[in-house]
Amino acid sequence: MRVTVVPALADNYIHIAEEEGGGRAIVADPGEAAPAIAFLKNANAAAEAVLITHMHSDHTAGLGELRRAFPAAVVYAPANSGIAGAIGVGEGDCFSVFDGAISFRVLETPGHTAEHISFFANGGGNGNNAGGDDSNRALFCGDTLFCGGCGRLLGGTAKQMRLSLEKLQTLPGETKIYCGHEYTENNLKFALAAEPDNAELRARIKTVAALRAKGMPTVPSAMAAEKATNPFLRLREETIIAAAQKQLNRPPRDPDETFAALRKWKDNF
Numbered sequence: 001m002r003v004t005v006v007p008a009l010a011d012n013y014i015h016i017a018e019e020e021g022g023g024r025a026i027v028a029d030p031g032e033a034a035p036a037i038a039f040l041k042n043a044n045a046a047a048e049a050v051l052i053t054h055m056h057s058d059h060t061a062g063l064g065e066l067r068r069a070f071p072a073a074v075v076y077a078p079a080n081s082g083i084a085g086a087i088g089v090g091e092g093d094c095f096s097v098f099d100g101a102i103s104f105r106v107l108e109t110p111g112h113t114a115e116h117i118s119f120f121a122n123g124g125g126n127g128n129n130a131g132g133d134d135s136n137r138a139l140f141c142g143d144t145l146f147c148g149g150c151g152r153l154l155g156g157t158a159k160q161m162r163l164s165l166e167k168l169q170t171l172p173g174e175t176k177i178y179c180g181h182e183y184t185e186n187n188l189k190f191a192l193a194a195e196p197d198n199a200e201l202r203a204r205i206k207t208v209a210a211l212r213a214k215g216m217p218t219v220p221s222a223m224a225a226e227k228a229t230n231p232f233l234r235l236r237e238e239t240i241i242a243a244a245q246k247q248l249n250r251p252p253r254d255p256d257e258t259f260a261a262l263r264k265w266k267d268n269f
């Protein structure tokens with residue numbers, strides 16, 4: 001499975017995963033139809049499935065036109081999405097694409113919105129690459145986990161988001177993180193304010209700046225790098241607890257308070 005990060009709208013990404021050998025593709029979060037259709041036409045690939053992480057228009061607005069171009073595409077979306085003909089999926093639901101070559105597992109990840117879900121892809125579903133091909137471990141996580149940060153709370157609670165992020169960080173370290181926006185540079189500026197002495201974070205900021213200087217996406221990252229540098233995945237680190245304490249003017253009682261203090265700080269950063 002090869003995943004291409006296709007820019008859309010102002011700073012969104014549509015992720016398009018192509019079958020090895022070509023011909024079929026999966027489209028994640030089509031916020032705009034034209035860039036996705038142009039990519040698929042150019043790649044000579046038909047959309048077999050569309051993944052919808054949540055119901056914000058910058059992730060769904062291209063769906064109608066995309067389905068008109070590829071009427072056979074199966075749409076996987078949060079339960080009760082209201083999308084006609086979509087298959088509603090929730091925690092633990094599995095499905096496969098490309099005749100079983102790639103299997104997906106759904107994780108419910110509320111917080112940014114109440115209905116938000118994420119899709120974890122694991123290759124080798126047909127046994128042809130048994131033993132695991134790490135390159136096929138990919139997470140399509142919309143606006144829950146961002147590279148270097150996380151989504152705002154626009155419908156879910158701090159506790160929901162904290163639990164969602166904890167769920168995601170149990171995935172293997174090599175899992176590639178395909179998030180919905182190019183927010184990495186700003187996220188890492190905030191991360192550095194929270195953790196000025198994190199050496200891995202400082203190195204990552206340089207790598208990200210070099211990519212952006214060339215106009216290249218900073219997405220995907222890998223889960224291991226997120227766990228080392230993303231403050232929202234580091235709620236139990238002394239440095240992050242101390243940073244939250246500064247915001248609260250008292251020690252946070254638990255990881256939920258640590259998360260909420262960081263999130264509020266970032267909202268005004």
Ligand code: ZN
Nearest residue numbers: 054056112143
């Ligand atoms: Zn959103």
Ligand code: FE
Nearest residue numbers: 056058143180
């Ligand atoms: Fe978004």
